[in-house]
Amino acid sequence: MMFDDYKKEVLNSYLNKKEKHELSQNLECPTPAKLRRECLTVLERRFLKTDRDIIREFFEIGNDVTDYAQSIRKFKDVDKFKPLINYLKRETRDTEDKNIKLLAWLVDFTPRPFEEWRLANKPVEPEITSDPPKDLPPGEEETEPGETVSPGPKKPWFKRNIKQTALSLMAATTLCGGTYMFAYNGSQGCMYWTGDRYKSVPCQEKVEGATVLALDSAKLFNFRKINVPETLTISSINNLWYTKITVDSAEFYTGSGFHPLFPEKRLKPVTPYILNKYVLNK
Numbered sequence: 001m002m003f004d005d006y007k008k009e010v011l012n013s014y015l016n017k018k019e020k021h022e023l024s025q026n027l028e029c030p031t032p033a034k035l036r037r038e039c040l041t042v043l044e045r046r047f048l049k050t051d052r053d054i055i056r057e058f059f060e061i062g063n064d065v066t067d068y069a070q071s072i073r074k075f076k077d078v079d080k081f082k083p084l085i086n087y088l089k090r091e092t093r094d095t096e097d098k099n100i101k102l103l104a105w106l107v108d109f110t111p112r113p114f115e116e117w118r119l120a121n122k123p124v125e126p127e128i129t130s131d132p133p134k135d136l137p138p139g140e141e142e143t144e145p146g147e148t149v150s151p152g153p154k155k156p157w158f159k160r161n162i163k164q165t166a167l168s169l170m171a172a173t174t175l176c177g178g179t180y181m182f183a184y185n186g187s188q189g190c191m192y193w194t195g196d197r198y199k200s201v202p203c204q205e206k207v208e209g210a211t212v213l214a215l216d217s218a219k220l221f222n223f224r225k226i227n228v229p230e231t232l233t234i235s236s237i238n239n240l241w242y243t244k245i246t247v248d249s250a251e252f253y254t255g256s257g258f259h260p261l262f263p264e265k266r267l268k269p270v271t272p273y274i275l276n277k278y279v280l281n282k
Helices: 003-019 032-046 049-059 068-073 078-088 097-106 114-120 217-222 272-280
Strands: 190-193 198-201 241-246 249-253 266-269
Touching: 003 078, 003 097, 003 114, 032 068, 032 078, 032 097, 049 068, 049 097, 078 097, 097 114, 198 217, 249 272
Parallel strands: none
Antiparallel strands: 190 198, 241 249, 241 266
């Protein structure tokens, strides 16, 4: 996969979130000052070690520097944000790679950086069955051609419409103040499911309508529900996970494991058959 493909996906992620007003005010109407402010906000709330090279490249920070916040605050050449702003406003047709990498960080595009995305998007030839099985009644596990599934206890099905209108790996929590993602510390030792991600919370705090769980940093930072399956492509095969929720729909996630609300439902890797039935042929 080439960087141009990555660039298109990152830009589409930004435009989809902007259309649904799921961006912070700094990103909705970007200016150089607002983008620098957004960088500081994102750095404080969801810094990942894998994002260090993105920050260093754009802000020209040396490898010996560890206080990125101070470097960003002291960054005087804010005009360097203008090429990215012009690109987001579609006033230019292209921009430097470092600007796309920065945008991916700001909108929490995953997987990132580009090297991780490229590994996760190795081309896979789809194997489309000419006679897919008919829908099964609720409560029964669907099997793909050539697949056998051990019978398990039947559970109530949760009816939910997974077709939204914008990719929301960051969904509702990115409005105005940015994401509500906190680094793990003693006062944020637990988490709960918000509907499309986990949010950290003090263990003693009760959350109405949610189960408070022990904090799992991997799930907290990386596990997301994909609210718009229509954005999935062939490259999603074996790189994303799904589970059946109703007889004619499935939910898709960025990580493996079990469904956050129905732990009896295991998340399986997306296959060509599942992608074609629930996404491409919808």
